[in-house]
Amino acid sequence: MKFEVTILGSSSATPVYNRNPTAQLLNCNEKFYLIDCGEGTQQQLIRYGIKASKIDYIFISHLHGDHYFGLIGLLSTMHLNGRIKPIYIFAPGPLMEILELQFRHSETVIRYDIEFVPLVADVSRTIFENQDVSVESIVLNHRIPCTGFKFTEKKRLRKLMIEKLEAENVPINYYSLLKRGADLNFPDGRLLRNEEYTVDSDQPRSYCYCSDTLFNDSYLPVIANCDLLYHEATFLHEMLDRANQTHHTTALQAAEAAKMVGARKLLIGHFSSRYKILQPLLEEAINVFEHTQLAIEGTTYQI
Template sequence: MKFEVTILGSSSATPIYNRNPTSQVLNINERLYLIDCGEGTQQQMLRFDVRASRIDHIFISHLHGDHYLGLIGLLSSLHLNGRKKTLKLFGPIHLKEIIDLQFKYSETTLQYDIEFIATDPNKAQTIVTNDDVTIETIPLNHRIECTGFLFREKKRLRKLIKDELERIGVPVEHYTALKKGANYVNPEGKVYKNDTLTIDSETPKTYVYCSDTLYSESYFDQINNVDLLYHEATFLHNMLDRANETHHTTALQAAEIAVKVHAKKLLIGHFSARYKSLDELLEEAQSVFPNTALAIEGKTFVI
């Protein structure tokens, strides 16, 4: 099962040094989920071969421009390209007002429906459940209402040991029950234990997207033991006062969070325009949490 994230934008506030405002696309079993949609996201999709028509879910963390100003353009392009499928859009409650106003004054009537689901910035909620994944909101502490998102892969059915099934002659109609954990009883009444005919599926993976936030332990329990933690790291720690003032996190703090929540890997992004080179940010985070990587645009991280 595919579970990977591709970085489309990793800059904070403004596009600079060939870095674009925040956006990512998560591929879970060939379903695409767009997380934030900063300016230039459409161009990045074209550049990195991400088909916008395959996106049925969009998640907007908050209403600072670097996280959503590419959204209206994307919605318009989907309309112009003939989309008919309903699009599910999750974000702050006032996002719908912004979208409606834009389309009102451009006299645009979309050819497809948008199902808008307002996120609650004050409590964690499960907002999506399907065959592949459950998705939860993560309340964060930013200057305005902001949520992160937790993507939790669902446990897959057990895997059949085909050679063994064929050896003892298990009829195909029993395969589904075996995948669900049932034993097999042959016509003579002999019982074959499930664990001799199947093997357990892989442990479900988790991906956490922590958008703009002041360092806070309020969400640590929710993201404990995550496989891949994306966390904003706007500044170096020598700018802690500025980070606190703007409700952001430093690279050092992001690494400390990864340690405290027992993350397997840390991905840092949302870099301030003051940093032309990102090496110092990476080195600072790796000094605390060695398994840290930079959210480099165009790079895909397998979870």
Template sequence: MRFEVLILGNSSATPMYDRHPTSQVLNFNEQLFLIDCGEGTQMQLNRYGIKSNKISHIFISHLHGDHYLGLIGLLSSMHLIGRKSDLHLYGPIGLDEILAVQFKYSETMLRYNLIFHETSAERPEVIFENRTLKVSTFPLTHRIPCTGFRFDEGQRARTLLMDEVEKENIPVAYYQVLKKGMDYIADDGRVFKAADFTLPAPLSRSYAYCSDTIRTASYLPYIQQATLLYHESTFLHDMVDRAKETFHTTSLEAAEIAKETAVGKLLLGHYSARYKDLQPLLAEAQSVFQHSMLSQEGKWYTV
């Protein structure tokens, strides 16, 4: 089952060095989710071949412009190209009011239902859940209310031992029964135990997204053992005082957090415009947490 993240933008505050403000697409089993929507997001979607009308849910972490100023344009373009399907938007208090004002004075009546879900920066919440995926928010500590997001895969199916299944001529229609861990009972009464014809299910995967935050212990329980953690790393650690002043994190701190929470891999991003060369941020992070990576625009990262 596909579970991967495409980086559309990884710059902080302003576009710089052909890096764009924050935005990501998460593809979970061909269902597309947009995480933050900085300026230029719809251009990046076009650049990397993502059809915006396939996006079903949009998650906005907070109301600093580099995380949502692309939203008006994207929603308007969806309207202009004839979107009909519902679009769910999750974001902080005030986002719906901002959109209402924009649409009021442009006299825009969307052709589709835009369903707004207000998130809380005070407490963790489950904001979306179906049979295969759960999306949760958790509070971050920034200059304004801000939330992180965690995407948790549901229980995965067991793996069929095809040679054994075919040897016993078990009907294809019952493969899913075995993969769910249930036994198959043949017409003649024979019982074929799932444990004999499958391997245990692979571990469920998870993606945690920490946009803008100062380093605190408060959100660490919510990112524990994530398969892939995206964490802002705005500054090198020699600017830790500036990071604290602006409620951001250094690459060293992001790596320490990744190590402390036992995540699988760390993806760095939200780079300050002062850094043209990002290799020093990567080197700093890898000195603490070896499985650190620089996020690169246009690249998919497997969860």
């Protein structure tokens, strides 16, 4: 099953050096989840050949502009392009007031339903699930209420050993029982033990998205053992005082978080406009956590 994330924006605060404010697109089994929607997200979707019409779920971490200023434009374009299926938005409650104000004063009546789920940054909780994935909020420590998101695949059904089943002349209508782990007892007395004719599916993978946050250990238990961790790394560690002042994280701290929680891989992003060259941030993180990569716009990372 496809499980991958494409970086649409990796800059903090402002667009700079051809880097755009934060936005990512998660593809889970060909269902698309937009994570944050900074200014220019529409243009990035077009640039990388991604159809906005495929997006049904939007997750907004907090209400600083570099994480949601692109949303009103994206929703308006969906309206103009004739969208009729609903869009699901998971975000801090006041965002709905902002959207309604924009639409009211532009006399825009959106032709599709906006199913809005307000988020409260108090405790981690499951905020969404379908047959493919469950999404859990991650309470972060920023200047305003802020949540990250943990996307975890649902466990798939067992895989059938088709050749063995055909050799035993097992009717196809029994396959669904085998996929669910059942043994088969036939009227002629035959017993097919599930473990001999199926194999377990792959372990579910997880993607954790930690946007703006002061580094501390409060959110680490939720992201433990994730397959891919995206963690903001706004500054080099020499700017630690500035990071603490603004409730952000350094590249070194992001790597320490990945190491502490046993992540398989780390992506760092949300880079300050003071850095035209990003290599020093990557090197700082790699010195602590080897399996670190930069979140490069237009790049798709397998989870």
